[in-house]
């Protein structure tokens with residue numbers, strides 16, 4: 001679908017990648033861009049219409065879908081990362097928050113906006129996933145589980161909405177230079193690059209955008225993940241546990 005003339009809604013549009021998605025949608029000629037955020041006053045970019053939305057609040061999600069009936073492109077960008085392990089986390093709070101936001105919040109948005117998109121000719125959904133949808137890393141284990149669940153829902157929603165002509169795009173990325181990855185001292189992609197590739201995928205009708213070399217390599221290695229992916233993660237984790245790192 002064409003970005004030019006579309007009516008987009010971006011979740012988590014107040015900062016990070018979501019802000020860049022909203023800016024690029026404006027610059028690529030979207031007719032209207034709703035910038036959804038828990039604090040709408042923080043959405044200040046020219047051409048972006050702020051709207052209050054916590055994606056974990058089903059009542060508010062329903063209200064926003066009832067209000068924004070002109071949406072043709074939904075960008076499910078909002079997410080949380082708590083850097084939490086499965087076993088040594090003090091409790092399940094981080095795992096539950098990540099699942100509530102990254103999985104149930106995204107699912108809730110897809111369900112609420114599916115009829116809106118259908119009424120407007122099909123449109124598209126972009127779900128912001130991660131390279132950790134493909135494998136587990138102990139450093140952000142429960143986040144990875146939530147992104148794996150969101151990957152599964154993305155594939156399922158695509159199947160369920162095919163009949164109404166809705167394009168459902170999965171975007172996988174490794175580290176992106178935003179607040180979320182601020183603690184990681186590693187090479188990062190720019191949010192501009194990730195958003196541009198995601199929106200290019202929408203325009204090209206592609207169901208998946210693998211936004212960087214790491215995401216492409218990992219996806220291509222999945223059939224041999226226990227040989228090609230997990231040994232180096234295990235080694236790094238064992239070193240971390242033993243205090244070498």
Ligand SMILES: NC(=O)c1ccc[n+]([C@@H]2O[C@H](COP(=O)([O-])OP(=O)(O)OC[C@H]3O[C@@H](n4cnc5c(N)ncnc54)[C@H](OP(=O)(O)O)[C@@H]3O)[C@@H](O)[C@H]2O)c1
Nearest residue numbers: 012016017038054055077078079174175176178179180181
């Ligand atoms: N940064 C990376 O390395 C990286 C890599 C791969 C994928 N991703 C994914 O890319 C997306 C954007 O992340 P980012 O890097 O821009 O992270 P970020 O800088 O931490 O921004 C996260 C955004 O999500 C919003 N958000 C969190 N919970 C929300 C909720 N319940 N309702 C509405 N908005 C909520 C935040 O709003 P507040 O300001 O109110 O907190 C913020 O706008 C996420 O889905 C993330 O998982 C990030």
